[in-house]
Amino acid sequence: MADAPNPETGASNGSVTISDSVVAKVAHNACHEIEGVHALGGAASRALSSLRGESRTQGVSVDIIDDTVDIDVTLVVSYGANMTQVAEACRAAIRSQVEGTTGLKVRAVNVLVSDVYFPEDNGEPGADD
Amino acid sequence: MCTSRKTTVSRVPTTDRLTSSSAADRFAAALAAVVLTAAAATLVLLTVRFAAVASSSGYSPWHVLGIPSDRGGRIGLLVIALVVSLLVLAAGLRHRDPLLHFERGEGTVLVRAGALEDAIRAEVLQDADVLRVSPRVRQHGRRVAVEVEVVARPMSDGDRLQTLSENGARMAITMGVGLPDVVPQVHVDVVSARRVWMYL
Numbered sequence: 001m002a003d004a005p006n007p008e009t010g011a012s013n014g015s016v017t018i019s020d021s022v023v024a025k026v027a028h029n030a031c032h033e034i035e036g037v038h039a040l041g042g043a044a045s046r047a048l049s050s051l052r053g054e055s056r057t058q059g060v061s062v063d064i065i066d067d068t069v070d071i072d073v074t075l076v077v078s079y080g081a082n083m084t085q086v087a088e089a090c091r092a093a094i095r096s097q098v099e100g101t102t103g104l105k106v107r108a109v110n111v112l113v114s115d116v117y118f119p120e121d122n123g124e125p126g127a128d129d
Numbered sequence: 130m131c132t133s134r135k136t137t138v139s140r141v142p143t144t145d146r147l148t149s150s151s152a153a154d155r156f157a158a159a160l161a162a163v164v165l166t167a168a169a170a171t172l173v174l175l176t177v178r179f180a181a182v183a184s185s186s187g188y189s190p191w192h193v194l195g196i197p198s199d200r201g202g203r204i205g206l207l208v209i210a211l212v213v214s215l216l217v218l219a220a221g222l223r224h225r226d227p228l229l230h231f232e233r234g235e236g237t238v239l240v241r242a243g244a245l246e247d248a249i250r251a252e253v254l255q256d257a258d259v260l261r262v263s264p265r266v267r268q269h270g271r272r273v274a275v276e277v278e279v280v281a282r283p284m285s286d287g288d289r290l291q292t293l294s295e296n297g298a299r300m301a302i303t304m305g306v307g308l309p310d311v312v313p314q315v316h317v318d319v320v321s322a323r324r325v326w327m328y329l
Contacts, residue, residue: 079248084231084306087238112228112239116247116305 018102020064024057027071027109030097031060031090036081038117042074068107069098076115087111160221229268231306240306242266248305249277249313252297258285260320260328264298275302275313283322290317 031037040059041049049055061072071094077083091109098106174190181188197203226243242265249264261280266273279294281287298313320328 077244079251080304082304082307083240083244084233084238087240088234091234091236108236110236110239112241113244114241116244118247118251 018064018104020062021057023062023064023069023071023098023102023104024060026098026101027060027062027073027094028056028058030093031073031075034086034089034093036078036086037075037090038078039076040074041076042114045074064104067103068105069102070108070110071098071106072110072112074112074114076117077113079116079118083113083116087113156221160217163217227267229266229273229306242268245302245305248301249275249298252301253277253279253294255297256290256293258282258290259294260325262294266302273302273306273308273311275311277313277315279315279317280328281317281319283320283325285319287317287319290319291315 028040031040042059045055045058049058059074063070063072073090073094075087075090077086091111094109095106098104174194177188177190192198196206226241229240229242229245231238231240245266246264249266250262253259253262253264258281259279260282261278263278265276265278268274275298277294277298279290281290294315294317295313298315299309299311302311302313303309
């Protein structure tokens with residue numbers, strides 16, 4: 001009885017490995033939904049993604065050690081948004097989503113605001129539309 | 130959570146902003162132009178050489194350019210190219226946009242100085258008398274220092290632009306990173322009619 005496998009943890013049935021890309025996708029999705037976030041990734045990665053198509057892990061770097069995870073995020077914030085507030089919201093959303101979805105403990109979320117986006121850069125209509 | 134985009138984006142000027150990019154941007158653009166030109170020239174020379182080989186010709190652009198044919202000479206050239214590449218890389222790294230560190234909540238938020246400089250530029254350029262804005266944002270410990278060089282049209286009211294630029298820069302910093310206590314150092318240069326062509 002004492003040697004019976006624990007169905008809750010499945011410890012005797014094998015292990016579950018969550019890959020970096022899964023965590024990166026969850027983090028990317030969590031951050032992308034925050035108001036004020038225009039895009040994720042630096043200039044180089046965004047230029048590459050324009051050629052090869054949008055990547056769901058762009059701008060997110062993940063380092064999993066045991067059951068904890070460190071996440072680095074690079075953001076482009078829309079002009080008019082408070083960069084530090086957007087970064088804070090991003091950090092909170094990532095922590096909540098990653099911990100809720102994967103069960104990993106998020107140790108650190110490092111946020112870098114690399115650029116500010118002006119709608120006129122792409123000839124988009126102004127705010128009055 | 131953050132300022133409404135509906136009210137802020139309409140103030141972004143649609144002209145001049147691209148003509149006054151930061152020094153880091155200009156350096157990166159110049160560096161990219163040099164590297165791309167060198168790459169394009171190499172590609173053309175390779176194409177010429179391939180075409181010569183394909184047509185059984187002994188022509189080689191390397192000889193025309195004076196590139197040594199012996200192994201030692203080529204290794205020397207390669208070493209020179211490597212050293213030049215490293216110097217260019219070092220120069221590029223020196224001109225990278227500095228990062229500003231802000232302690233927020235559970236950690237630090239990093240913001241590229243260029244992002245804040247763009248926001249300041251956009252605020253100040255809203256005035257029609259402003260021709261060029263060169264902001265510089267740096268961090269010394271916990272203190273953020275903002276310097277703004279403004280070039281204005283001839284006959285502009287310098288005092289008015291001084292106040293406007295200070296307010297604009299302060300607003301951009303407050304809006305961007307929530308630091309209302311920053312006092313921007315603004316220098317307004319009202320250019321003469323003779324010099325105005327340089328900024329148009």
